[in-house]
Amino acid sequence: MIHLSGSLPAPAVPHSPPVLWPKTAPFARGLAVHGDRVALITPDEELSYRQLADRVTVIAERLGPVRRLVLLAGANRAEALVTYLAALAAGHPVLLVPGDSESTIRSLTEAYAPDVIARPHADGTWALDERHPETAHTLHPDLALLLSTSGSTGSPKLVRLSHDNLQANAESIATYLGIDDTDRAATTLPMHYCYGLSVIHSHLLRGAGLILTERSVSDAAFWEEFRAARGTSLAGVPYTFDLLDRIGFERIQLPHLRRVTQAGGRLAPERVAWYAELGRSSGWELFVMYGQTEATARMAYLPPHLAAQRPEAVGVPIPGGSFRLQPVDGEGPEVGELVYSGPNVMLGYAESPADLALGRTMQELHTGDLARRASDGLYEIVGRRSRFAKILGLRIDPQQVETLLEGHGVTAYCAGDGETLAVAALGGADEESRIRRLVAQECGLPARAIRVGVLSELPRLATGKPDYEAVRHLTRPEQEETTGTGADLRRLFAEILDRTDVTESSSFASMGGDSLCYVEMSLRLEEVLGHLPTHWHTKTVRELRDLAAPVAERPEGQDGPETKPASGLMRALRSFTAPQSWKTRRTLETGIALRAIGIVLIVGSHVQVFSIKGFAHILIGIAGYNFARFQLTDAARRERVRHVWRSIARIAVPSMVWITGAVVLTDFYDPANAVLLNTLVSQGNDRFDWAYWFVEALVYYLVVLAALMAVPLLDRLERRYAFVVPLALMAVGLIGRYDLLGLASARPQLSPSVVFWLFALGWAAARATTVPQRALLTAALLLTMPGLFQDQPLRTAIVIAGLGLLIWVPTLPSIGPLSALAGVLASSSLYIYLTHYQVYPYLQEDFPLTALLASLLLGVTYAAVVTRAARTARWL
Structure with missing residues (x-):
């Protein structure tokens, strides 16, 4: 439901008179012409174009006849889209901002004093907050939309786009993509991002359907919705394709898919070629595209039939547009700055409310990209003019440094920062010196002028693009803010995880946290936040900071983290x-x-203070539960495997050190115990030779799983079938549980092969998200647990009760x-x-x-x- 609320008197500032016949974008005004064709498909409903037009008309009437500046919290939801189209259709300029960023909404509200704010309330209802009954601004009649430039979300500097810009770019895109009224595109990108918005515009123009979703492509439910809606089109930035790689996109059956589009940054040529070939064999086309917010969205595209042969090119200008190369000092005759002309070039920038009265101040767009035109007529981007950095007198192109490192198998983002080059790279801490050496050798810079941060995840903006400001920040952590909950959380993460690269985008899982430090982290985090959020280990520092309880609401005595650990x-x-x-x-x-x-x-049972047995087997199940939560994260396959090996070391090294001392100083243990091989080489039945069976079993499981996870196919299967995979492993583990292959030792209940099914059960419990799934695990536990401990019904009952709690009761x-x-x-x-x-x-x-x-x-x-x-x- 959308309603007007919070009316305030208009400030005593000049405002424009009502515009009786405002300019509008035809695709927003003419929705009803598409009749009963499906316009929107959401998880809750389907709307025809006629119904969509009716809803747009209602909101347009509520916005009133006087043109006003409408700040809209963008979201891939029907309410947001209806409000956006209503404002466009009625001629109200829209300031479109990310709906999930309170700081951006707050800063742009302060900077531009919008007349109406459209956003969801805390209870989920959508509302129009009318702040000025008319308008506090002078609004140029051509002004339709205000968007943040790429990488400047929350900055007062905005791109001013006209209705003609929106219409022209939508028509051009729909033409070269061949969109028709039978198409259905998923909203895989944020609405406030010009690329995501262009998908909406171009499909509404042609009377095509939009599958409105806020799910990630890494979510299995997204593909269920896409298939059910007979989706034909997917759009993605490079990070989207990283996610597609992880889930095994090539094996997903999408019988109605016609095209996949890519923009928002450079996708490596070999990946372009791979996806182009995948599309050719699967019956869909890959369109690689190039654009900027200042050009409404698109400026060039690579025809699909050339993608496999010319994957390094951005292609040809879009219909209605043209390029020229402007010479740049220091570059050869074939390379120049790419300058674009076309009806989609923005009116100009706005840096204050006064600029909203301006008309066109820009005729062509200087992209800032260095390019050349190849002999086949295709344009190639070779660098970024504005990203060049002068470091110790040398002219360095960070993009070329990124390409250089990519050739050495290193994924990195680079940015100039004064007299140093900041490099954030994926990899282990041991690679820092190698990366610095590679950059120094190729660029001719001394090592002291290169700051390298090796991270588990590269910083990205909400759109999936590189966050170069964060790259500069990450490589100089001493300049981070030193007060506030965010800083407290980063210090806490850094202390417990022993990491120096903690950022607002870091999470416990992404930073390689495991069960050994999870407990301390959870207790300390509760002290900082005042409560412990659900699934906190997957939430970023930024998300945790936003969930912090106000000091006044914290329990007595909890004022924040301790000054000294x-x-x-x-x-x-x-x-x-x-x-x-x-x-x-x-x-x-x-x-x-x-x-x-x-x-x-x-x-206590070993000491014989009492005799309550069974908890070692419960701990095996908990180990599987924690393995799923801390090792099977959304990180890339190589990073996942690295985290598993790190966990193996954290278990095995201290164990072998201690047990070696016990072997040397006592007569109770064989040397096989010291290297955790007693289960494999000894079948003795002495009192202590089996003492460390639990540690051995855990290490064996993790080593085997690390090897399996290193296989790309198996990694993708686990990501796609998160609950089914451990369930299948549990079924395999039952072969050992009943010792059908005769692998058990003289103490079968202590054999790794016998108890592995409990590890897999715990893993499946962590992945169980529905009552039927939990019920299935409970039934399996009740059926398979009896008989493991012969003539020990209490021990059996204890294990069933403990693992039952783990399955059903999270806290x-x-x-x-x-x-x-x-x-x-x-x-x-x-x-x-x-x-x-x-x-x-x-x-x-x-x-x-x-x-x-x-x-x-x-x-x-x-x-x-x-x-x-x-x-x-x-x-x-």
């Missing part, structure tokens, strides 16, 4: 001695609670001190398990409770030592 044990003790902490209501993740309770019960109620204590025990559980075998045998007969407490304390201490050593040596 304290150990987990010290924090737990402090929590117990703070009276107000006992009043603090919190939640505790079920997995953390089970790990904490489990390690106490495992050690448990808690209080501050219990959460702190659980956090210490859970984060140290691996190290307690490792060390307790060297403590309790000497104390259990005479001092069983002391043996239990000493075992826990030594494990917590070893955890602290390992963490400190790892951060000092940076080896994990």
Whole structure:
């Protein structure tokens, strides 16, 4: 529902008289001519063009006859599109902004004082907030749309586009793409981005259908919607194609797909050629396009039949447009700045409200791109004039540096920053020196003039384009802001994950966080935010900052993060001695609670203080659950595999160090234990030779899965069938569960082959998002668990209950001190398990409770030592 609210008196400033017959874009005004053809397909409804026109008319009438500046929070939703078309049809200039950026909406509202703000309210209803009954501005009659320039979202500098610009560019695009009224295009790009908006314009012009969706192409539900709507057209920026690579786009059956379009940045020629060939064999065409916001959207396109042979070219001018090359000092005769002319060239820029009264101030567009025209008539972009940097007297082209690194297998974004070159690259920390050396050798720069940041994910704008300002910021972290919740969160991430490249776009999962540091991070994060958001490990620093509770709403005593980092044990003790902490209501993740309770019960049962068995097998399931959450992220395949190997090292190295000491100093263990191979080479039945079966099993699983994930096909299958893959592995694991191949050891319930199905069950539990999926896992657990522990029904019931909680109950109620204590025990559980075998045998007969407490304390201490050593040596 859309309604007017919050009317304010108009300020005493000059305003334009009503325009009785305003200029409008014909495609917005003439929607009804397409009759009953389907216009919009949303998850909730279908609208015909006639129905769409009726809704547009209603909102146009509410906006009134006096032209006013309408700020619209863009979103791929019917309400936003109807409001946008209503404003265009009635001649009201639209300031289109990203609807998910409060800071942008706030800054542009302050800069331009819009007369009407159209955006959703907190309850989800869409509203028109009328701030001025007429207008506070002088609005030129040609002005139709204001958009931020690429990379300047939130900046007062805007592109002024006319109704003629919008109409001309829509007609040109629809012509060379061959769009007709049988087409249906998905809104894979944001509405506020000129490329995404051009998809809307060109399809509405031809009476085609729009599949309105806010889903990512990496979401399986997107493809279900696309197929159900008989989608014919997909649009993407380079990052979109990265996502398509990850999900195995080439195997997705899309019988109605006709064309795939690409713009918004350079796609590597080999990938253009690959997608062009894929399209040829699959029955669709690839259109590579070139444009800028200043040209409304498009200036050139590469005819599909040339994409495979000339993938490095941007092609030919769009119908109605033309190029010329303007000579540039320092370049050869064949290269010049690309200058575009055509009816889609913007009116000019606006940097203040006064500029809204201006007419055309620009006749042709100087693109800033360096280009040449090849002998076949196709244009090729060879560099970016405005991105050239003068560093130590040398003229450096960051784009050429990016191309150079790409040739060496390094994906990077580069930007000049004063007297240094900033390079943000994908890869491991060990590659930093190699990247710096490559750049220095090719550019002739000294290493000191090159700042390299090696990241797990490159910074991108909301449109998917490179964020070069973030590149400069990332490579000089000492210049980041030092106050505020955002800075607190970045420091917290940096401290716990031991990373120096934390940004607003970083998340715990993307930065390689795993179960060993997850517990401490969750507890510390709750202190900073005042609560722990659901699925916080996948949310960016920016998203977490926006979810922070105001200080006044935080529980007593929680004013923010500690000034100096304290150990987990010290924090737990402090929590117990703070009276107000006992009043603090919190939640505790079920997995953390089970790990904490489990390690106490495992050690206590070994000491024989009590006998409650089964939790080691619950922890196997939790290990699979955490593997799915922390290792199977949206990161690229190579990054995923790197994270798994890092987790293997974090488990195996401290384990082998400790066990080696036990082998040397005692007679209880074989050398095979020290290298975690006892399960494979020994079938002994002595008391301690099987002690570390849990660690061995976990390492074996991760090594095998790392090898499988390195296979592109398997990686894509997992991304596409996130729940089905672990379910299938669980089914395979049942072969070992019942030892059909005779691989079990003398203690079958402790054999990795026998208990792997529990690891896969935990993995599937993390991927289960519906009640039927959880019910299926519960049924499988109830059917397959009995019989694993012969004549031990209580042990069987404990495992079923624990894993049932993991499947169905994500969090448990808690209080501050219990959460702190659980956090210490859970984060140290691996190290307690490792060390307790060297403590309790000497104390259990005479001092069983002391043996239990000493075992826990030594494990917590070893955890602290390992963490400190790892951060000092940076080896994990």
